Amino acid sequence: QKEVEQDPGPLSVPEGAIVSLNCTYSNSAFQYFMWYRQYSRKGPELLMYTYSSGNKEDGRFTAQVDKSSKYISLFIRDSQPSDSATYLCAMKTQGAQKLVFGQGTRLTINP
Amino acid sequence: GAVVSQHPSRVICKSGTSVKIECRSLDFQATTMFWYRQFPKQSLMLMATSNEGSKATYEQGVEKDKFLINHASLTLSTLTVTSAHPEDSSFYICSAMGQANTGELFFGEGSRLTVL
Numbered sequence: 001q002k003e004v005e006q007d008p009g010p011l012s013v014p015e016g017a018i019v020s021l022n023c024t025y026s027n028s029a030f031q032y033f034m035w036y037r038q039y040s041r042k043g044p045e046l047l048m049y050t051y052s053s054g055n056k057e058d059g060r061f062t063a064q065v066d067k068s069s070k071y072i073s074l075f076i077r078d079s080q081p082s083d084s085a086t087y088l089c090a091m092k093t094q095g096a097q098k099l100v101f102g103q104g105t106r107l108t109i110n111p
Numbered sequence: 112g113a114v115v116s117q118h119p120s121r122v123i124c125k126s127g128t129s130v131k132i133e134c135r136s137l138d139f140q141a142t143t144m145f146w147y148r149q150f151p152k153q154s155l156m157l158m159a160t161s162n163e164g165s166k167a168t169y170e171q172g173v174e175k176d177k178f179l180i181n182h183a184s185l186t187l188s189t190l191t192v193t194s195a196h197p198e199d200s201s202f203y204i205c206s207a208m209g210q211a212n213t214g215e216l217f218f219g220e221g222s223r224l225t226v227l
Contacts, residue, residue: 032214043117043204043218044155051214088154092214097143099216103154 003027006089006102015111019076023089023102026070030091030100033065035074038086038104047087048074079109113139115207117219124195125227132190132222134205140185141207145216146178149202158203161188195226 006023013019021035032051036044048063050056050072056063062075072091076083089102114137124130134144143162147155159180161167167180177199179191188207192199204221208214 034214034216036218041202041221041223043115043206043221046215046217049215090216097160097208098145098157099214101154106152 001026003100004089004091004102007105008103010106010108012108012110013079015079015081015109017079017109019079019083019107019109021074021076021087021089021105021107023072023091024070025072025091025100027091027093027100028067028070029093031094032092033063033072034090034099035061035063036088036090038088040085044088081109081111084108113137113207113209113215113217115141115205115217115219117205117222119222120220121223121225123225123227126196127194129191129193130195130224132192132203132205132224134188134190134207134219136186136207136217139207139209141188141209142185143208144182144188145206145208146180146188146190147204147206149204149221155204158190192224195224197226200224200226 004025035048037047038044053065053067060077064073086104088104090099092099116135118133146158158173159167159169161182169175182188206216206218
């Protein structure tokens with residue numbers, strides 16, 4: 001079993017829809033949770049960063065962390081074609097240097 | 112967010128030559144830098160962790176003599192692919208973490224290496 005599981009998709013939704021992306025994990029020691037967006041042939045871009053549990057909102061993006069269920073989510077409201085990309089979840093434990101990444105979900109927003 | 116610059120973005124070389132890729136943190140000091148390799152439609156594969164002033168720590172299965180990593184300053188790390196072969200063709204991405212070690216990792220734009 002991988003430490004971090006993420007459905008690779010692909011996921012295709014119409015423009016304007018609410019998108020829900022998720023990751024589950026097995027290591028209860030993870031404390032830092034991140035979402036990255038990666039456009040084709042580009043490096044990943046940090047989208048959302050959360051420490052411990054709770055919600056965080058930034059514009060159309062909301063990140064949720066449920067440590068009791070070992071489950072994190074990224075919601076995209078009013079999705080746009082420019083949101084089409086691969087979304088990677090990542091997490092790490094306190095004191096660790098390395099991040100553990102999910103496989104990434106390929107998302108396409110159709111105009 | 113913080114800016115990490117990676118250069119070159121694309122490089123084509125002949126088999127047997129060496130290629131150097133640079134990774135710079137432009138507006139912060141990066142005590143730790145990471146080098147990843149990414150195959151098409153796959154996630155990031157960590158190759159090595161580089162701490163400023165010390166030897167890099169390589170992941171299992173990564174040849175340290177083939178992929179030379181140097182992190183001589185708090186803003187620069189380099190990856191040299193020595194005696195490159197076609198199977199080394201890939202997308203290489205660096206990332207940098209700030210001194211606070213909060214987990215926020217900032218990535219370069221990636222370098223696409225093609226070995227003929």
